[in-house]
Amino acid sequence: xxxxxxxxxxxxxxxxxxxxxxxxxxxxxxxxxxxxxxxxxxxxxxxxxxxxxxxxxxxxxxxxxxxxxxxxxxxxxxxxxxxxxxxxxxxxxxxxxxxxxxxxxxxxxxxxxxxxxxxxxxxxxxxxxxxxxxxxxxxxxxxxxxxxxxxxxxxxxxxxxxxxxxxxxxxxxxxxxxxxxxxxxxxxxxxxxxxxxxxxxxxxxxxxxxxxxxxxxxxxxxxxxxxxxxxxxxxxxxxxxxxxxxxxxxxxxxxxxxxxxxxxxxxxxxxxxxxxxxxxxxxxxxxxxxxxxxxxxxxxxxxxxxxxxxxxxxxxxxxxxxxxxxxxxxxxxxxxxxxxxxxxxxxxxxxxxxxxxxxxxxxxxxxxxxxxxxxxxxxxxxxxxxxxxxxxxxxxxxxxxxxxxxxxxxxxxxxxxxxxxxxxxxxxxxxxxxxxxxxxxxxxxxxxxxxxxxxxxxxxxxxxxxxxxxxxxxxxxxxxxxxxxxx
Numbered sequence: 001x002x003x004x005x006x007x008x009x010x011x012x013x014x015x016x017x018x019x020x021x022x023x024x025x026x027x028x029x030x031x032x033x034x035x036x037x038x039x040x041x042x043x044x045x046x047x048x049x050x051x052x053x054x055x056x057x058x059x060x061x062x063x064x065x066x067x068x069x070x071x072x073x074x075x076x077x078x079x080x081x082x083x084x085x086x087x088x089x090x091x092x093x094x095x096x097x098x099x100x101x102x103x104x105x106x107x108x109x110x111x112x113x114x115x116x117x118x119x120x121x122x123x124x125x126x127x128x129x130x131x132x133x134x135x136x137x138x139x140x141x142x143x144x145x146x147x148x149x150x151x152x153x154x155x156x157x158x159x160x161x162x163x164x165x166x167x168x169x170x171x172x173x174x175x176x177x178x179x180x181x182x183x184x185x186x187x188x189x190x191x192x193x194x195x196x197x198x199x200x201x202x203x204x205x206x207x208x209x210x211x212x213x214x215x216x217x218x219x220x221x222x223x224x225x226x227x228x229x230x231x232x233x234x235x236x237x238x239x240x241x242x243x244x245x246x247x248x249x250x251x252x253x254x255x256x257x258x259x260x261x262x263x264x265x266x267x268x269x270x271x272x273x274x275x276x277x278x279x280x281x282x283x284x285x286x287x288x289x290x291x292x293x294x295x296x297x298x299x300x301x302x303x304x305x306x307x308x309x310x311x312x313x314x315x316x317x318x319x320x321x322x323x324x325x326x327x328x329x330x331x332x333x334x335x336x337x338x339x340x341x342x343x344x345x346x347x348x349x350x351x352x353x354x355x356x357x358x359x360x361x362x363x364x365x366x367x368x369x370x371x372x373x374x375x376x377x378x379x380x381x382x383x384x385x386x387x388x389x390x391x392x393x394x395x396x397x398x399x400x401x402x403x404x405x406x407x408x409x410x411x412x413x414x415x416x417x418x419x420x421x422x423x424x425x426x427x428x429x430x431x432x433x434x435x436x437x438x439x440x441x442x443x444x445x446x447x448x449x450x451x452x453x454x455x456x457x458x459x460x461x462x463x464x465x466x467x468x469x470x471x472x473x474x475x476x477x478x479x480x481x482x483x484x485x486x487x
Contacts, residue, residue, distance in 0.1 A: 134201070154179055168190075238481060286354065360379060360383075419461055438452075
C-alpha cells in the first residue's frame with residue numbers, strides 16, 4: 001500500500017476573471033434603451049462625480065487624458081454667470097392690474113378661455129388620462145345600487161375576484177370561505193353583479209356568459225339556448241352536422257343559431273382596462289440614400305455624461321482634500337469613467353452589428369420580407385470579429401427603424417428552408433408566404449396544411465407538412481377546421 005505524502009507542485013492555468021467593470025459592460029450590452037436610461041439616472045443620483053451636460057472640447061480632451069492616467073487632469077476654468085439682484089422697488093408689483101387679475105382668477109385652475117390662442121394651449125399628447133378599468137366601472141354601478149351594507153361588502157369581494165375578461169375567478173364555496181357569508185347570500189349577490197354592465201360579467205365560464213347575454217338581450221330563440229346548454233363543445237369544434245342530428249333540425253337552422261351566437265361577446269370585460277399603447281423608440285436608424293443604405297445611431301434621449309469639474313480639480317490638487325476624501329473621489333471617478341466608456345462601447349457595437357446585418361440582408365431592405373435570407377449569429381460575429389454571445393446580447397431588445405418598418409435586431413436572424421433550385425430561403429419569408437396564402441383563401445373551403453405544402457412547392461419551397469403546422473401555430477392561425485366559415 002502506497003504511503004500518503006504532501007508535495008508542493010507548480011501548475012500553470014488560464015481562467016477568465018469577471019471584474020465588476022467587465023460585468024457592468026456586459027450588462028449594459030443587453031439592456032434595452034429604457035433600461036439603459038434608468039441605469040444612467042441611477043448612476044447620476046448615486047455618483048457625485050458624474051453629471052449631465054454638454055461636454056466642451058477642453059473637457060473631452062481632459063477626460064481622455066484622465067481615462068489613460070486616472071490620476072492626472074489638466075486645469076480648467078469655469079465660467080460664472082452673474083445675476084443681478086432684483087430690488088423691491090423695481091419688481092413691477094405696482095404695474096399689475098389687480099382688478100383684472102381677480103376677475104380672471106379661477107379656483108378650479110386654468111380654463112380653456114384663459115389661452116390667448118391655440119399656440120398657448122397644451123397639446124393633447126401632454127395631457128395625462130386614465131382609462132377606467134372593468135373594476136372601476138363595476139364599482140361605479142355598485143355605488144348607485146340600493147344594496148344593504150352587508151350585501152355591498154359581499155359584492156365588493158365578488159368584483160375583486162373578476163378578471164380583466166369579465167370572468168369570476170373564485171367559486172361560490174371559495175367566496176363563502178373568504179367572506180363568511182351564507183351560500184344563499186353569495187349566490188343572491190352574485191346574481192346582482194351579473195346583472196351589471198357589461199352583459200355577461202361575473203360569469204364562471206363561457207357557457208354561462210353566453211347564456212346570460214341571450215337572456216338579457218331577449219333573444220327569443222329556443223334553438224340558440226339548446227345549442228349553448230347542450231352542444232357548446234360541438235359548437236366550438238364546428239360540428240354542425242352532429243348538432244343538427246342530435247336536435248333533429250336542419251343544418252340551415254343550426255347555422256342560423258351559430259350566426260346569432262357569433263354576435264355575442266365571449267370576453268365582456270375586454271372593452272375596459274385595455275393596456276395603453278407602448279411606443280418603441282428605435283436604437284438605430286437605417287436610411288436609404290440614393291442606391292446605398294446609411295446606418296445612424298439614435299442618441300436622442302440619452303444623457304451626455306461627463307465628469308464634474310469640481311471633483312476633477314480636486315484630484316488635480318487645485319483644492320486641499322484629506323486622504324479619505326481623495327480615495328472616495330478616486331473610486332467614484334473610476335466608476336464614472338468606466339460607465340461612460342461602456343456606454344460608448346455599447347453604441348459602437350450596435351452600430352457595427354447593424355452595418356453587418358444591412359450587408360447580409362440588403363435584399364430585404366430593398367424589396368421586403370419575401371427577400372429575407374437565412375442568417376445566424378456566427379455570420380455576423382465573424383464579419384465584425386466579435387464573439388457570438390456579444391452579438392446575441394447586442395441584438396436583444398434593440399430595435400431598428402428601416403425603410404420596411406420597425407424591427408427587432410433579432411428578427412434578421414433565422415434558419416433557412418431549402419428550395420427546389422438548391423438554395424435556401426429564410427423561415428420568416430416562409431411564414432410570410434403562409435400568412436399570405438391563408439389570407440387569400442376561400443373561407444368556406446380553407447386550405448389544409450398539406451394543401452399549403454403543395455402551394456409552397458409550386459413556388460419552389462421544399463417544406464414538410466409538420467413544418468407548415470408549426471409555422472401556422474407560431475403565427476397564431478387556427479387549423480382549416482377552425483378557419484372554416486359557413487356564413
